[in-house]
Amino acid sequence: MRFIFRNHLQFIKPTVVMAVILLLFGCKTPDYGYDLEAIYADNPKPEDISAVDRTLLPATELQEYPSLPEALQGKVALSLEQAVLLALQRNRELRVQKYGPVITGTFEQIERGAYDPELFTNLAYGEETASETSRSTGERFSVEGEDIDAEAGLRQRLPLGTDLEASVGYVRSTSNRTPEQQEFRLGLSITQSLLEGMGPAVNLVDIRQAQLETRASLYELRGFVEALVAGVEIAYWRYVLAGEGIAIFESSQDIARQQLDEVEKRIEVGVLSRNAAAAARAEVARREQALIESRSIHEERRLRLLRLLYATSEDQFRLTVEPVSQPRTSSTQITDLDDRLKLADRMRPDLNEAKLRNDQQRLEIIRTHNGLLPKLDLFIDLGKTGYAESFSDAFKNLDGDNYELVAGIRFSSYLGNREAEARDLAARASREQAEIAVQNLRNLVQLDVRLALNEIERARQQIEASGVTRILQEQTLQAEQERFSIGASTSLLVAQAQRDLLVSQLAEIESIVAYRVALVSLYLAEGSLLQRRGIQLKSPG
Numbered sequence: 001m002r003f004i005f006r007n008h009l010q011f012i013k014p015t016v017v018m019a020v021i022l023l024l025f026g027c028k029t030p031d032y033g034y035d036l037e038a039i040y041a042d043n044p045k046p047e048d049i050s051a052v053d054r055t056l057l058p059a060t061e062l063q064e065y066p067s068l069p070e071a072l073q074g075k076v077a078l079s080l081e082q083a084v085l086l087a088l089q090r091n092r093e094l095r096v097q098k099y100g101p102v103i104t105g106t107f108e109q110i111e112r113g114a115y116d117p118e119l120f121t122n123l124a125y126g127e128e129t130a131s132e133t134s135r136s137t138g139e140r141f142s143v144e145g146e147d148i149d150a151e152a153g154l155r156q157r158l159p160l161g162t163d164l165e166a167s168v169g170y171v172r173s174t175s176n177r178t179p180e181q182q183e184f185r186l187g188l189s190i191t192q193s194l195l196e197g198m199g200p201a202v203n204l205v206d207i208r209q210a211q212l213e214t215r216a217s218l219y220e221l222r223g224f225v226e227a228l229v230a231g232v233e234i235a236y237w238r239y240v241l242a243g244e245g246i247a248i249f250e251s252s253q254d255i256a257r258q259q260l261d262e263v264e265k266r267i268e269v270g271v272l273s274r275n276a277a278a279a280a281r282a283e284v285a286r287r288e289q290a291l292i293e294s295r296s297i298h299e300e301r302r303l304r305l306l307r308l309l310y311a312t313s314e315d316q317f318r319l320t321v322e323p324v325s326q327p328r329t330s331s332t333q334i335t336d337l338d339d340r341l342k343l344a345d346r347m348r349p350d351l352n353e354a355k356l357r358n359d360q361q362r363l364e365i366i367r368t369h370n371g372l373l374p375k376l377d378l379f380i381d382l383g384k385t386g387y388a389e390s391f392s393d394a395f396k397n398l399d400g401d402n403y404e405l406v407a408g409i410r411f412s413s414y415l416g417n418r419e420a421e422a423r424d425l426a427a428r429a430s431r432e433q434a435e436i437a438v439q440n441l442r443n444l445v446q447l448d449v450r451l452a453l454n455e456i457e458r459a460r461q462q463i464e465a466s467g468v469t470r471i472l473q474e475q476t477l478q479a480e481q482e483r484f485s486i487g488a489s490t491s492l493l494v495a496q497a498q499r500d501l502l503v504s505q506l507a508e509i510e511s512i513v514a515y516r517v518a519l520v521s522l523y524l525a526e527g528s529l530l531q532r533r534g535i536q537l538k539s540p541g
């Protein structure tokens with residue numbers, strides 16, 4: 001439906017002023033005119049990353065570990081804190097992950113680009129040579145003409161659902177049959193969506209979704225960093241455990257050899273039969289087997305730890321790490337389960353990422369619901385033209401009465417609209433699916449916290465119990481050795497006592513390391529590991 005108005009200058013002037021204001025306003029980015037948080041206020045605001053939890057810069061911005069050049073060869077002494085710092089600086093997988101938020105952040109700018117003003121120009125030149133017949137005389141004559149058509153302008157789309165276009169045009173026509181004519185035209189076009197595509201709530205969905213995607217990528221990076229830190233700490237403590245195991249086996253081997261020497265001396269003086277040395281020799285052999293196994297485990301854990309620390313160095317596996325931090329620590333019972341569950345619900349990166357994905361689905365419903373509406377557009381085209389035989393005169397004649405104003409509405413609607421209905425149904429189903437996924441993940445998070453607390457309590461009790469067992473086994477071995485020295489015991493019973501002491505020593509150090517690992521697992525389940533370790537993630541600019 002079109003309405004054509006003529007000789008209504010009093011209507012054109014305010015319309016032009018309004019359009020110019022809209023065009024100038026539209027040349028700004030959507031942020032200046034619209035508060036996305038306010039527009040989507042009905043959506044619950046997801047838990048954001050705090051000021052100390054932001055994404056890492058590229059690796060070139062990181063401070064190098066001070067003693068790293070000297071540490072590339074030979075042996076290096078590392079505390080747990082130094083090992084974590086080294087992994088954050090040198091781990092290659094982390095370097096790959098750090099660029100994720102930077103790349104994702106560019107999509108927000110891409111979506112904003114849809115509202116950037118566009119400068120356009122058109123230039124056309126045409127020549128014509130034709131033969132025509134006069135209707136009055138029937139005489140044939142040749143026609144030669146030349147046309148030049150130029151246009152330049154600016155077009156802009158606004159989040160309101162408004163399309164604006166301002167243009168300046170110039171047309172020059174010459175012919176051997178008509179006088180030369182030049183035309184200078186100012187044009188302004190406004191199209192406003194009245195149903196589908198109307199308002200910033202639907203038109204800014206892509207920008208808002210891109211923002212949420214950026215924040216989700218930050219949580220994804222944070223989750224990766226937390227997992228890396230936890231992996232380094234656990235690998236460090238297991239490496240310490242393997243080293244402690246070697247020390248225990250070496251000490252027990254020395255004791256077994258001393259016992260064998262004592263038995264052999266007694267055999268030489270005839271106090272014991274030669275068969276009495278078999279048990280002592282078997283015990284020495286067992287200690288040798290256990291020591292070989294322990295050294296192999298120690299080497300394996302050294303390689304795994306170095307893989308996390310020196311993932312960018314080709315000489316990483318030649319380095320020998322000497323751990324400085326000791327696993328022994330005070331163990332206390334943890335009773336604040338409810339507080340830790342609340343902390344996990346607020347801090348877990350994967351749960352926060354899932355909440356953001358849920359909000360993205362809510363925005364998608366806004367888009368698909370709007371797509372169910374028919375298209376109804378209001379358009380206004382304004383034009384002011386000056387005609388003359390020269391360019392300067394054509395420009396001056398813009399003050400004349402030559403103008404045009406075309407206004408109207410365009411309507412279109414699909415019969416059935418099955419595609420839009422299917423998209424809306426899929427969006428709503430995806431939203432319900434995302435909400436269920438959030439609830440399921442929340443339950444898993446609570447399970448992780450409860451299991452971690454259970455493991456901490458088990459390890460805490462095992463530390464106490466294994467410590468008592470070790471003390472009693474030391475006393476048992478001492479008593480058995482004293483009995484053996486006076487001939488009241490056998491080398492076999494002494495070997496068994498030594499074996500029991502060895503088992504109790506290993507159990508005690510294993511329970512201590514298990515407590516350390518369980519603490520790391522709890523902090524990881526809570527999502528608080530980085531804060532507890534004082535690790536800050538920098539903003540990407």
